[in-house]
Amino acid sequence: xxxxxxxxxxxxxxxxxxxxxxxxxxxxxxxxxxxxxxxxxxxxxxxxxxxxxxxxxxxxxxxxxxxxxxxxxxxxxxxxxxxxxxxxxxxxxxxxxxxxxxxxxxxxxxxxxxxxxxxxxxxxxxxxxxxxxxxxxxxxxxxxxxxxxxxxxxxxxxxxxxxxxxxxxxxxxxxxxxxxxxxxxxxxxxxxxxxxxxxxxxxxxxxxxxxxxxxxxxxxxxxxxxxxxxxxxxxxxxxxxxxxxxxxxxxxxxxxxxxxxxxxxxxxxxxxxxxxxxxxxxxxxxx
Amino acid sequence: xxxxxxxxxxxxxxxxxxxxxxxxxxxxxxxxxxxxxxxxxxxxxxxxxxxxxxxxxxxxxxxxxxxxxxxxxxxxxxxxxxxxxxxxxxxxxxxxxxxxxxxxxxxxxxxxxxxxxxxxxxxxxxxxxxxxxxxxxxxxxxxxxxxxxxxxxxxxxxxxxxxxxxxxxxxxxxxxxxxxxxxxxxxxxxxxxxxxxxxxxxxxxxxxxxxxxxxxxxxxxx
Numbered sequence: 001x002x003x004x005x006x007x008x009x010x011x012x013x014x015x016x017x018x019x020x021x022x023x024x025x026x027x028x029x030x031x032x033x034x035x036x037x038x039x040x041x042x043x044x045x046x047x048x049x050x051x052x053x054x055x056x057x058x059x060x061x062x063x064x065x066x067x068x069x070x071x072x073x074x075x076x077x078x079x080x081x082x083x084x085x086x087x088x089x090x091x092x093x094x095x096x097x098x099x100x101x102x103x104x105x106x107x108x109x110x111x112x113x114x115x116x117x118x119x120x121x122x123x124x125x126x127x128x129x130x131x132x133x134x135x136x137x138x139x140x141x142x143x144x145x146x147x148x149x150x151x152x153x154x155x156x157x158x159x160x161x162x163x164x165x166x167x168x169x170x171x172x173x174x175x176x177x178x179x180x181x182x183x184x185x186x187x188x189x190x191x192x193x194x195x196x197x198x199x200x201x202x203x204x205x206x207x208x209x210x211x212x213x214x215x216x217x218x219x220x221x222x223x224x225x226x227x228x229x230x231x232x233x234x235x236x237x238x239x240x241x242x243x244x245x246x247x248x249x250x251x252x253x254x255x256x257x258x259x260x261x262x263x264x265x266x267x268x269x270x271x272x273x274x275x276x277x278x279x280x281x282x283x284x285x286x287x
Numbered sequence: 288x289x290x291x292x293x294x295x296x297x298x299x300x301x302x303x304x305x306x307x308x309x310x311x312x313x314x315x316x317x318x319x320x321x322x323x324x325x326x327x328x329x330x331x332x333x334x335x336x337x338x339x340x341x342x343x344x345x346x347x348x349x350x351x352x353x354x355x356x357x358x359x360x361x362x363x364x365x366x367x368x369x370x371x372x373x374x375x376x377x378x379x380x381x382x383x384x385x386x387x388x389x390x391x392x393x394x395x396x397x398x399x400x401x402x403x404x405x406x407x408x409x410x411x412x413x414x415x416x417x418x419x420x421x422x423x424x425x426x427x428x429x430x431x432x433x434x435x436x437x438x439x440x441x442x443x444x445x446x447x448x449x450x451x452x453x454x455x456x457x458x459x460x461x462x463x464x465x466x467x468x469x470x471x472x473x474x475x476x477x478x479x480x481x482x483x484x485x486x487x488x489x490x491x492x493x494x495x496x497x498x499x500x501x502x503x504x505x506x507x508x509x
Contacts, residue, residue: 027293041294048300064304064366065344104303107346107366114296116303144297151296160296177296214337215344216304287344 001026005153005194005248012190019184019193020142023149042141045111049100049123052110056099063105065287068217072098075225086229089128093232094225096124101221114151114160117167117209117216118174120224122147125178125231129185139185146184147177150197157249158256162209163268165259171220171227172207172255175200178231179238188239194248196238200230201251206258208266210273213284219274299416299509302365307392308338308345311412313365314507316354318420318432319396319408321504327406329378329399330355336391338412339383348381351394359508360416389421416509426475427468432507434463434479439492440500443474447497454491455480473499 002008002022011022027038055061057076062069072095078084079091100120104110113122126140126147151160154173159165176197183193204227212218244251265272274280301310332351334342342348346366353368356375364371372379386393390411397407409422420430423438430436441447448467455462461481468475484503493501 023293030290031292042297045294045297045300063344064346064349067344107302107304107309107349109300109361109363110303111297111300112306116301116306119303122297145293148293148296152291152293155291155296213344214341217344 001029003153003156005197005252008149008153009190009194018142018146019149019180019190020145023145023152026149027145039141042144043137045144046137046141048109048111049113050127052100052103052108052119053096053123053127054099055108056102057095061099061102061106061108063102063215063217064107065105065213065215065217067213067215067283067287068105068221069102071221072096072102089132090229090232092131093124093128093228096127097121097224097228098221100124101217101224105215105217105221113147114155114173114177115162115170117162117211117220118170118224118227120221121171121174121227121231122178122181124224124228125182126185128228128232129182133186135185143181143185146181146193150177150180150193153248154252158252159259165256166207166262166267167209167223168201168204168207168255169259170209171223172201172204175204175227175231175234178228179234182231182235183238186235186239188235191243192238195242195244196231196234198244198246198248198251199234199237199242201255202244202246203230203234205255206262208262208273209268210266210275211268211270212275212280213287214270214275215287300361301416302350302361302363305345306416307412307414308341308347309350309365310360310416310509311392311414311418312338312347312350312394313354313358313360313362314416314418314432314509315394315408315410315412315420316351316396317357317359317507318354318410318418318504319398320355320357321507322408322423322438322502323398323406324400324403326403327377327398327400329380331380331382331397331399333382333384333386333395333397335384335386335389335393335395338392338394342381351396352379355396361508393421428475428477429466430477430479432504435482435484435503435505437476437478437480437484437489437492437501437503439476439478439498441474441476441495441497442499443469443472444497447474447495448476450495451476451478451492454488458485458488460488
């Protein structure tokens with residue numbers, strides 16, 4: 001039904017429908033499964049996301065390697081007891097993103113969104129707007145379809161794999177998915193959703209994948225925290241009426257080209273960037 | 288271009304931290320358990336390449352043990368699998384080893400028995416939770432565990448393949464793929480099927496006089 005962002009915008013405008021509605025129609029058509037089954041599967045996704053976003057907020061969760069962890073609860077407690085710089089919304093969102101990342105690194109259950117490494121961003125953004133705008137679970141489920149639709153366009157035309165495109169393709173795309181959903185849930189237009197998605201990717205164009213010791217922990221969790229902030233500020237920019245000069249499809253193409261230009265050492269091999277620092281190499285030896 | 292589903296983007300629901308080092312490892316372990324007799328008392332895992340280098344940090348060891356205990360890749364008990372194995376009295380051993388020209392994420396799983404001969408399975412985790420099994424007890428094979436699969440060793444005589452396929456068709460089962468290789472007049476057949484294997488089918492094929500060995504497994508959850 002749609003392969004690109006421009007086709008998605010056209011379809012939404014022709015049928016006077018939201019992105020989520022078009023994505024649901026497409027999924028029903030392609031998969032042949034019934035509406036109720038589709039919704040039940042997405043509810044299961046939502047439930048897992050809800051658990052992982054909250055799990056580490058009130059306990060110290062340490063990774064299997066023992067290299068990282070315990071940061072979600074720090075940010076959550078800081079938010080509750082201090083006059084923070086960025087306020088409750090950004091701090092709470094970062095805490096939730098860190099929570100899912102910590103659950104992942106400690107062998108807990110998460111939803112890859114679009115990957116395990118970037119799994120904290122979409123849920124943290126959606127639960128943040130749920131609280132902010134008093135939305136229902138049904139609203140958040142429609143947001144998940146919007147997010148998935150944006151991810152599908154990137155997967156089709158570029159990549160969502162860190163080994164292929166670097167972190168911009170994982171955390172950057174997760175932020176783009178989240179931002180588009182947030183804009184729709186806040187009542188923004190289809191065009192604004194895609195503008196917000198574009199901003200997210202533009203903000204981290206060229207971001208490399210350089211996990212210390214090859215583990216999905218550091219700097220991954222930090223980039224989930226900054227990734228949800230990226231999603232929320234990009235959504236606000238778009239909702240304020242800021243337009244992306246370069247359309248989403250071209251931004252995705254640029255991201256893909258940049259990913260291909262990255263040397264292999266900066267694409268998940270743990271041979272460059274933060275992984276290849278004195279401390280990074282030392283950490284690898286320890287585990 | 289591939290047709291993506293929303294669940295390719297939001298999913299799978301999985302145990303972290305890595306689909307290839309954790310979920311894939313659990314699947315290889317589970318396939319190996321389904322293939323082997325489950326009266327083993329000790330299991331040795333030979334880890335190759337990236338599995339050998341990062342298994343502790345990725346929890347590959349826990350995922351493999353969970354698999355041989357019969358857990359699925361989404362089982363939240365994976366993180367406790369080493370203790371669960373201990374409680375069941377199963378001895379576990381990990382050895383880092385160069386297994387030769389194989390995929391970087393490869394493991395050889397060797398089952399030890401008190402009353403049976405050792406049994407081993409070699410498998411690779413090839414990304415996104417996908418796996419391939421490449422060797423069983425020295426016989427090179429290749430299957431993914433995505434389909435119901437039957438493995439048969441038999442004395443190579445005329446008509447065996449046709450008798451096996453008649454049994455399958457009598458049970459209204461369609462063959463998805465079939466691969467036959469031969470060494471010293473002993474043939475190895477791997478057949479992937481479109482519908483689940485019921486117990487009776489394996490027994491019926493096993494009753495053919497040429498059959499030396501047969502086992503079947505149903506698909507392993509992602």
